[in-house]
Amino acid sequence: xRIDLHTHSTASDGTDTPTELVRQANAAGLDVVAxxxxxxxxxxxxxxxxxxxxxxxxxxxxxSCAWFGANGxxxxxxxxxxxxxxxxxxxxxxxxxxxxxxxxxxxAIVNNLRVDGIPIRWERVSELAGDGTVGRPHIGQALVxxxxxxxxxxxxxxxxxxxxxxxxxxxxxxxxxALRLINAARGVTxxxxxxxxxxxxxVADEVIAEMAAAGLDGIEVDHPDHSLADRAHLxxxxxxxxxxxxGSSDYHGRxxxxxxxxxxxxxxxxxxxxxxxxxxxxxxFAT
Ligand code: AMP
Ligand code: FE
Ligand code: FE
Ligand code: ZN
Numbered sequence: 001x002r003i004d005l006h007t008h009s010t011a012s013d014g015t016d017t018p019t020e021l022v023r024q025a026n027a028a029g030l031d032v033v034a035x036x037x038x039x040x041x042x043x044x045x046x047x048x049x050x051x052x053x054x055x056x057x058x059x060x061x062x063x064s065c066a067w068f069g070a071n072g073x074x075x076x077x078x079x080x081x082x083x084x085x086x087x088x089x090x091x092x093x094x095x096x097x098x099x100x101x102x103x104x105x106x107x108a109i110v111n112n113l114r115v116d117g118i119p120i121r122w123e124r125v126s127e128l129a130g131d132g133t134v135g136r137p138h139i140g141q142a143l144v145x146x147x148x149x150x151x152x153x154x155x156x157x158x159x160x161x162x163x164x165x166x167x168x169x170x171x172x173x174x175x176x177x178a179l180r181l182i183n184a185a186r187g188v189t190x191x192x193x194x195x196x197x198x199x200x201x202x203v204a205d206e207v208i209a210e211m212a213a214a215g216l217d218g219i220e221v222d223h224p225d226h227s228l229a230d231r232a233h234l235x236x237x238x239x240x241x242x243x244x245x246x247g248s249s250d251y252h253g254r255x256x257x258x259x260x261x262x263x264x265x266x267x268x269x270x271x272x273x274x275x276x277x278x279x280x281x282x283x284x285f286a287t
Contacts, residue, residue: 003265005034005058005273006080006192006220006248008255011043012062013135015253018047026052028260032270032282034058034082034248038133039098041086048283056282058082062192063182064098066172067207075201076162076169077191079178080220084187085279091185094173099133101171106134112166113139113159119146136160137255152255162200179214186279190218190246195234196225205237212241217276222247222263244272 008014009021016024018035021043025033033055035047044059051057060082067075084091103126110122120142129138140152140160149155159166173181182189191211195202208219220226221234222245238245246269249262265273274282 001031001267001270002029002261003032003267003270004030004249004251004261004263005032005060005082005190005246005265005270006036006062006223007033007251007260008037008062008253009035009043009047010130010132011035011040011046012037012133013129013137013252013255015255018043019050021251021253022047022050022052022055022057025260026055030055030261032056032058032265033260034060034080036060036062036080036082038062038135039064039095039102040133041095042131042133044086051283051285053285056284058282059084059086059280061095063094063178064102064170064172065175065178067175067203069207075203075207076172077175077203078193079175079182080190080192080218081178081182081185081187082190082273083278083280083282084182084185088181088185088279091181094178094181098171098173102134105168105170106136106139108168109136109139109160109166112168113143116166118143118148118159120148137252140255153257175211176214179211179216183215186277188217188273188276188278189215190220190244191216193220193223193225193250195227195230196223197230198225208237208243209241212243216243218244218246218269218273220248221245222265223250224258224262225250244269246273 140155
C-alpha cells in the first residue's frame with residue numbers, strides 16, 4: 001500500500017486541479033491520497049467526483065496555526081485535520097476567517113514589493129489564485145511571470161521568505177483552539193512538518209508534548225523538508241508520546257519540485273489513523 005497524506009491542489013496553492021491531482025496520484029501508483037489544501041475543504045467534492053477506481057481519498061485541511069509562548073513568543077505552524085465534519089459551524093467560520101485574512105495579507109506583501117519598484121500586480125496574483133486560498137506561491141508565480149525571478153523557489157529564497165522585509169504575517173488559529181475545534185468536529189489531527197527549519201523557527205519538543213496532551217493524534221516524521229537526523233528524532237518523539245508517525249510528500253504540483261509519494265505513510269500508521277472516531281471515512285470509487 002502506498003499512502004500519501006498531504007497534498008495541495010488549485011483549491012489552495014497547488015497547480016493541479018483536484019481532478020488532475022487524483023489522476024496523478026493514481027498514475028504515481030498511490031492507493032491512498034489525502035487532499036489537504038490550506039484553510040479550505042473546497043477541493044474535496046471535485047476530487048471525490050473524479051476519483052479513479054483503485055484510489056481512496058482522505059479528506060483533509062491544513063490549518064494555519066500558531067503556538068503562543070511566554071513573553072510574547074509566537075511560532076507559526078501547520079496542523080492537519082483529517083476526516084472531520086466540514087459542516088461544523090465553528091471550524092467553518094475559522095476556515096473562512098483564515099482565508100479572508102490571506103487575501104489582505106497577500107495584497108500587503110504585493111504593496112511592499114511595489115513600493116520598492118518591483119513590477120507586480122495584485123490583480124494578477126488574485127487571478128492566479130482563482131477561487132483557491134491565496135498563498136505566497138501565487139505571488140511567486142506572478143514574480144516569475146514578471147521576470148523578477150527565475151522560479152517560485154528563487155522567490156521564496158529571498159523576496160517571499162518569512163525573514164524578508166516584504167513579509168507580512170497571516171492570521172492564524174491558536175494551535176490549542178484548533179486541536180479542540182478539529183476534535184469537536186470529529187477529525188484526526190496531525191502536526192505538519194514540525195521541523196521544517198528553512199521556513200522559520202520550529203517548536204521545541206516540549207510544545208509537541210503539550211499538543212499531544214491536548215489531543216494531537218499524529219505527527220509528520222517523513223517529510224521532504226526534514227533532514228534524516230530530524231526524521232530519526234521525530235520518530236522517537238512519536239514513540240515516546242504515542243503519536244501516529246506519518247509520512248507525506250506535501251505535493252504542490254509545479255509550485256514545488258517534490259513528486260507525489262516522495263514520502264509515504266506505513267499501512268500500520270494509516271490503520272491507526274482510521275481506528276480513531278471520525279466524522280467520515282475515506283472516499284472510494286462508487287460503482
Ligand atoms: P503562505 O501559506 O502564503 O504563508 O505560503 C507558504 C506556502 O508556500 C506553504 O504552503 C509552502 O508549502 C509553500 N512554499 C514554501 N516554500 C516554498 C518554495 N521554496 N517553493 C514553493 N512553495 C513554497
Ligand atoms: Fe502550501
Ligand atoms: Fe504546510
Ligand atoms: Zn502543505
